[in-house]
Structures are given as structure tokens and as C-alpha cells.
Amino acid sequence: MVEKMNVYVARPRVAVSFIEVADKIGKFFARKGHRVTVDIAEKLYLPNIAFKIPFEFITWDYYILICTVAKNAIGWFNLYSQPIYTKRAFYYGVVEGTPFCPEEYVRKLNYKLVVPSKFCKEELEKMGVKGIKIVKHGIDPLEFEVPQEEVKAFRKRFPSDAHFIYYIASGDTRKGMDKLLEAVKIVNRKHKLFLQIDLYHTFEEKWRTYRDKLKLENRVFINPSFGKMPKREITAKMHAQDMFTVHAATAEGFGVPIIENMICGKCPIVVDAPPMNEHFTEKEGYKIPYTHIEYEKHVNWMIFKHHVYNSEDLADAIIYAIEHPKETEEKGIKAREKALKEYHYMKTYEQFLRI
Numbered sequence: 191m192v193e194k195m196n197v198y199v200a201r202p203r204v205a206v207s208f209i210e211v212a213d214k215i216g217k218f219f220a221r222k223g224h225r226v227t228v229d230i231a232e233k234l235y236l237p238n239i240a241f242k243i244p245f246e247f248i249t250w251d252y253y254i255l256i257c258t259v260a261k262n263a264i265g266w267f268n269l270y271s272q273p274i275y276t277k278r279a280f281y282y283g284v285v286e287g288t289p290f291c292p293e294e295y296v297r298k299l300n301y302k303l304v305v306p307s308k309f310c311k312e313e314l315e316k317m318g319v320k321g322i323k324i325v326k327h328g329i330d331p332l333e334f335e336v337p338q339e340e341v342k343a344f345r346k347r348f349p350s351d352a353h354f355i356y357y358i359a360s361g362d363t364r365k366g367m368d369k370l371l372e373a374v375k376i377v378n379r380k381h382k383l384f385l386q387i388d389l390y391h392t393f394e395e396k397w398r399t400y401r402d403k404l405k406l407e408n409r410v411f412i413n414p415s416f417g418k419m420p421k422r423e424i425t426a427k428m429h430a431q432d433m434f435t436v437h438a439a440t441a442e443g444f445g446v447p448i449i450e451n452m453i454c455g456k457c458p459i460v461v462d463a464p465p466m467n468e469h470f471t472e473k474e475g476y477k478i479p480y481t482h483i484e485y486e487k488h489v490n491w492m493i494f495k496h497h498v499y500n501s502e503d504l505a506d507a508i509i510y511a512i513e514h515p516k517e518t519e520e521k522g523i524k525a526r527e528k529a530l531k532e533y534h535y536m537k538t539y540e541q542f543l544r545i
Contacts, residue, residue, distance in 0.1 A: 202230070219539075256283075257282075281304065283314075287494045305322060309442075325538060331453055334450065361392070388424075433456065434475075434476075434522065437451070437460045456525065458476070458525060470525055474521050
């Protein structure tokens with residue numbers, strides 16, 4: 191019989207991907223028979239007492255903080271990883287480059303830092319962090335089962351004789367919106383291709399303006415719905431794509447949508463750079479080369495490491511996928527098999543019990 195543990199999973203107040211990861215980790219521990227609390231990281235606690243009504247007694251066997259590696263979050267983690275709060279603590283962190291944080295501060299995470307990709311591990315090791323473990327993000331296949339009627343209903347919004355791809359992303363610079371739009375313009379010289387983008391409302395005007403500049407108003411549809419849609423709607427849109435999908439990002443910490451599209455049986459097209467290229471081989475998808483690396487200071491918390499590629503190369507990969515349907519379909523089938531085998535959340539998050 192499994193000895194029940196008290197597990198506290200902390201995540202940021204507003205961050206779609208981290209919220210979903212926290213929910214999956216919580217679900218994993220709950221299915222293992224443990225007592226789980228999933229809540230915002232900023233909640234204030236005294237040892238064994240929560241500042242909320244009614245007061246509750248808390249002693250954690252596991253405290254897991256899910257967040258970008260940043261100074262303020264490390265501060266919270268240092269507090270709640272103390273023995274008066276928890277027996278074991280893990281900072282489940284991610285970076286898209288180099289944290290805008292003093293190295294001596296990041297090193298406070300020695301032997302407590304867990305990351306989802308080799309890329310994150312290597313970037314943080316450059317800052318001197320020791321004892322980093324890798325636990326890949328996991329997905330729940332059941333969340334990607336959706337009635338075909340809903341998929342077909344969405345697909346009918348676009349001509350049946352055209353190709354369709356769907357991209358869900360925040361819209362900031364590292365998501366490669368400019369490269370994707372440019373590639374769609376090139377592809378449409380040869381094939382009819384439609385694109386739907388769901389992004390944060392703050393980026394809507396920027397990318398609508400760029401789309402209109404490329405004269406793609408009748409091919410690209412941009413909605414400010416990122417973070418507002420139910421998972422079922424997102425899943426239906428992913429399934430509605432043809433045989434392939436494009437993840438246009440130049441910098442990531444992991445790239446969850448790549449795996450989500452793979453579970454939907456879509457052949458992924460990504461830049462051949464970490465961590466985007468860590469999730470599949472040439473048997474399951476297409477990879478395009480990057481030409482160089484650029485660094486960008488993002489606000490005051492991260493220096494993005496962009497793996498820059500040519501939009502022409504992305505367009506060529508899309509055209510190849512369209513013109514080689516049998517190969518693309520076979521890659522999509524293998525992509526789904528790989529996602530089911532390697533990224534089920536009950537398998538990936540099992541690693542937390544072994545580190």
C-alpha cells in the first residue's frame with residue numbers, strides 16, 4: 191500500500207502553460223494516492239499555517255514550484271523549500287535562453303532544479319547550476335479526444351480544396367510569427383494554404399498589421415483568444431489540420447504544442463534547434479536548418495536565444511509536406527505513437543518519485 195504524502199504544487203497566477211503543467215502534476219500525484227494541493231505560488235504561508243479561512247495545518251512531503259527561472263520566483267522557492275515547510279522541494283523551471291538573474295542567485299537551485307528539456311539543462315549549467323535533473327512535460331491523451339463532428343464543423347470554415355494549419359502561441363517575438371506569415375505567403379504561390387492563429391490580445395494589432403502588409407487577409411485569420419479557449423476547442427482545431435502542423439518558434443523552453451499536435455497525429459515541422467528538435471526524429475517529422483543565433487533581452491527576466499531560420503526554408507518544408515502526402519501521413523502516425531509512448535503524464539511525472 192502506498193504511503194500517502196502531502197504534495198503542494200505551486201504555479202504562477204497567470205501563465206497558461208504552467209497552469210496546465212501544474213494540473214497534470216497534481217493529477218499524477220492524486221492518481222498515485224497522495225494528498226495534493228495545486229495553487230498559486232504567491233500565496234503567503236507561515237510554518238504549518240496558511241493565511242486563509244479556515245486555517246489549515248500544512249506539512250508538505252513534496253513542494254514543487256513550476257515557473258520560469260527568475261529571481262523573484264527563486265526567492266519564493268528558497269523560502270518554501272526550508273525544512274520547516276517541506277521535506278523535499280523541486281524548482282521545476284524553464285528558460286528560453288539565459289535568465290536575467292545573477293549567477294550566484296541561480297546557483298541557490300543546486301541539486302533542487304528540475305527542467306523539462308536538455309536545452310534548459312545545458313543553458314543553466316553554463317551559469318554554474320549543479321545537479322540538474324530532466325523531467326519532460328507530460329500530456330493526457332484523453333484531453334485530445336474530441337468528436338469528429340466538432341472537428342469537421344471547424345474545418346468547414348475553410349475551403350475543402352485548400353490546406354489548413356493552426357498555430358496557437360502567445361505572439362511574442364520568439365514564437366516566429368513573422369517567419370510563419372512570410373512562409374504562408376510563399377506557399378500560396380503554389381498551393382492554397384489557410385492559417386488560423388490564436389494569440390494574446392496584446393499582440394493582435396501587431397500581427398494583423400504585418401499580415402495585411404503581406405496581403406494575406408484572405409488566407410490568415412488571427413484571433414485574440416489565447417488563454418480564453420477551453421481545451422476541447424483547441425483540440426478540435428489541432429485535429430482539423432491536414433496531415434502536418436508548423437511550430438514556428440525560434441526559442442522555447444520545451445514546446446508543449448509540438449507534443450499536443452503529435453498526439454493528434456500531425457506531422458510536425460520545426461526548426462532543427464533545441465529544444466524544438468528534441469521531441470522527434472526525421473521518422474516523425476520535418477526539421478529545417480537555422481542560419482544563426484540571435485539574443486534578445488525580453489523585459490527584465492530573460493535573454494531569449496533565437497535560432498533564426500529563413501522563411502523560404504520553412505515554406506519549402508510545407509510545400510514538401512503537401513506534395514508528399516503518403517510520407518507526411520506516415521510521419522504523423524509515427525509522431526502520435528511516439529507522443530503516446532514517451533509523453534504520457536503518468537510516465538513523465540513518475541520521475542519526480544525517483545529523483
